[in-house]
Amino acid sequence: MKKLDVLAIGELNVDLILNDIDGEVEVGKEKLAGDMSLTLGSSTAIFASNLSSLGANVGFLGKIGVDAFGEFVTQKLEEKGIDTSLVMADMNLSTGATIVLNYGEDRAMVTHPGAMDFLSLKDITDDHLSRARHIHFSSLFLQPGLKKDIHQLFSRAKKLGVTTSLDTQWDPSEKWEFDFEAILPFVDVFLPNETELLHLTKATSIEEAIKKLEPFMNNMAVKRGNKGSVLYQPNKELVHHSGYLNTQVVDAIGAGDSFNAGFICKYVKGASPEACLDFANLTGALNTTAVGGTGAFASPELIRSMALNKFNISIDL
Numbered sequence: 001m002k003k004l005d006v007l008a009i010g011e012l013n014v015d016l017i018l019n020d021i022d023g024e025v026e027v028g029k030e031k032l033a034g035d036m037s038l039t040l041g042s043s044t045a046i047f048a049s050n051l052s053s054l055g056a057n058v059g060f061l062g063k064i065g066v067d068a069f070g071e072f073v074t075q076k077l078e079e080k081g082i083d084t085s086l087v088m089a090d091m092n093l094s095t096g097a098t099i100v101l102n103y104g105e106d107r108a109m110v111t112h113p114g115a116m117d118f119l120s121l122k123d124i125t126d127d128h129l130s131r132a133r134h135i136h137f138s139s140l141f142l143q144p145g146l147k148k149d150i151h152q153l154f155s156r157a158k159k160l161g162v163t164t165s166l167d168t169q170w171d172p173s174e175k176w177e178f179d180f181e182a183i184l185p186f187v188d189v190f191l192p193n194e195t196e197l198l199h200l201t202k203a204t205s206i207e208e209a210i211k212k213l214e215p216f217m218n219n220m221a222v223k224r225g226n227k228g229s230v231l232y233q234p235n236k237e238l239v240h241h242s243g244y245l246n247t248q249v250v251d252a253i254g255a256g257d258s259f260n261a262g263f264i265c266k267y268v269k270g271a272s273p274e275a276c277l278d279f280a281n282l283t284g285a286l287n288t289t290a291v292g293g294t295g296a297f298a299s300p301e302l303i304r305s306m307a308l309n310k311f312n313i314s315i316d317l
Contacts, residue, residue: 003057003059003083003131003132004057004058004059004083004131004132004133005056005057005058005132005133005134005268006048006051006056006057006058006059006132006133006134006135006136006264006268007058007059007060007061007086007128007129007131007132007134007135007136008044008045008047008048008051008058008059008060008061008062008135008136008137008138009044009060009061009062009124009135009136009137009153010042010043010044010045010061010062010116010119010137010138010139010143011042011043011044011045011062011096011113011116011119011138011139011142011143012042012044012045012060012062012063012064012070012073012087012095012096012115012116013041013042013045013069013073013095013096013097013098013111013112013113013114013116014038014039014040014041014069014072014073014095014096014097014098015038015039015040015041015042015097015098015100015253015292015293016036016037016038016097016098016099016100017036017037017038017039017100017102017251017253017291017292018033018035018036018099018100018101018102019033019034019035019036019037019102019251019291020033020034020035021033021034021101021102021103022034024103025101025108033101037291037292038072039076039291039292039293039294039295040072040073040076040077040292040293040294041096041097041098041100041293042096042098042116042138042139043138043139043167043169043254043256043257044060044062044136044137044138044139044257045060045062045073045076045077046254046257046258046261046293046294047136047138047167047257047258047260047261047264048060048077048080048082048136048261049076049077049080049082049293049294049297050254050257050258050261050283050287050293050294050297051261051264051265052080052081052082053080053294053297053298053299053300053303054261054262054265054283054297054300054303054317055265055300055317056264056265056268057083058080058081058082058083059082059083059084059085059086059131059132060077060082060083060084060086060087061086061087061123061124061128062086062087062088062115062116062119063087063088063089063090063093063115063116063118063119063123064087064088064089064090064093064095064115065089065090065091065093065094065095065114065115066089066090066091067094067095069094069095069096069097070089070095070115073087073095074087074089076294080294086128088119088123090115090118093114093115093118094112094114094115095114095115096111096112096113096114096115096116097111097112097114098110098111098112099111100253102251102253104249106252107251107252107253111142111172113142116139116142116143117143117144117145118145119143119145119146120145120146120149121145121146121149121152121153124153126156126160129156129157129160129162130160130162132162133162133163133268134162134163134164134165134264134267134268135153135157135162135163135164135165136164136165136166136167136260136264137150137153137154137164137165137166137167138166138167138168138169138257138260139167139168139169140166140168140169140178141168141169141170141171141172141173142169142172150166150183151179151182151183151186154166154183154186154187155186157186158186163188163189163267163268164186164187164188164189165187165188165189165190165191165260165263165264165267166183166187166189166190166191167190167191167192167256167257167260168192168196168200169196169256170196171196171199174199176199176200176202178200180200180201180212180213180216180217181215181216184213184216184217184218185216185217185218187217187218188218188219188267189218189219189220189221189263189264189267190213190217190218190219190220190221191220191221191223191256191259191260191263192220192222192223193222193223193224193225193256194206194222194223194224194225194227194230197209197222201213206222206230206238207238210232210238214234217232217234218234219231219232219233219234219273220232221259221263221273221276221277221280223256223259223284224243225252225255226243226245227242227243228240228241228242228243228281229241229243229259229277229280229281229284231273231274231277233273239273239274239277241277241278241281243281243284243285244281244282244284244285244311244313245285246285246288246289246310246311248289249288249289250288250289250290250291250295251288251291251292252287252288253287253291253292253293254287254292254293254294255284255285255287255288255293256284257287257293258283258284258286258287258293258296258297259280259281259283259284259287260280261280261283261297262276262279262280262281262282262283262284263276263277263279263280264276265279265283266279266280279315282307282311282313282315285310285311286303286306286307286310286311289306289310300317303315303317304317
């Protein structure tokens with residue numbers, strides 16, 4: 001038995017979230033926000049935190065600075081029972097931070113990457129990878145130190161018998177440079193959202209994107225927001241899931257990461273891809289019932305209660 005179910009590898013930062021903003025921000029003008037909160041940020045950290053709340057044994061590998069934000073990040077991960085022994089603190093770097101401006105189901109963000117820019121392949125050993133049965137990586141385009149070598153990371157993991165998942169997330173430069181031919185053969189579960197998938201493949205539909213990726217791809221779950229999701233499996237018909245609709249969205253920060261957590265939670269337990277997709281849709285919807293990416297996953301009791309009260313689903317954690 002390996003110590004960890006999942007080792008999350010990637011970026012760490014805090015989110016300073018502003019809600020109830022009196023209009024869109026304009027250069028040279030000041031706007032007021034009626035609500036503010038500081039939460040654990042970064043896609044990979046939200047994924048790890050929520051996956052741990054769902055009952056998986058999770059570790060994290062990433063870089064932070066020796067500062068207040070770094071202490072906050074580590075504290076929040078450890079409060080969720082996440083192994084932080086592979087989180088590296090560098091006194092010469094600052095911990096990343098994202099300012100989030102929430103406007104209903106949409107948002108604008110400004111990120112200072114800080115230490116996220118400096119995590120590289122040399123920081124990740126085979127011993128690190130071997131500590132888990134599965135590794136997950138998010139936010140490829142926010143981590144230039146790993147981007148060019150990401151195929152090597154996944155290749156090494158597969159040689160060690162470790163399963164893998166990837167969510168590239170948005171590319172701030174909008175260049176969408178992604179060598180799917182080199183990377184995707186080593187990815188067991190690819191987890192893009194629909195917009196990102198179309199940009200990555202320069203396609204106009206999910207079906208067209210799949211045709212381009214099919215020769216290299218294993219399983220893929222495509223997030224479509226309130227339209228649900230689509231599951232691709234080799235040599236099988238596409239599965240379309242309408243999702244679980246929350247009509248009273250608090251905010252959608254981290255909904256995609258919570259979808260990922262739900263999918264991988266079931267995946268590492270050996271569930272069918274269809275069962276993974278259904279649970280992922282539920283956890284993505286649950287995310288929108290509370291503020292921030294982790295608010296809805298504060299405890300197993302809250303998760304069970306919200307699933308039952310909001311979506312009439314009984315889950316066992």
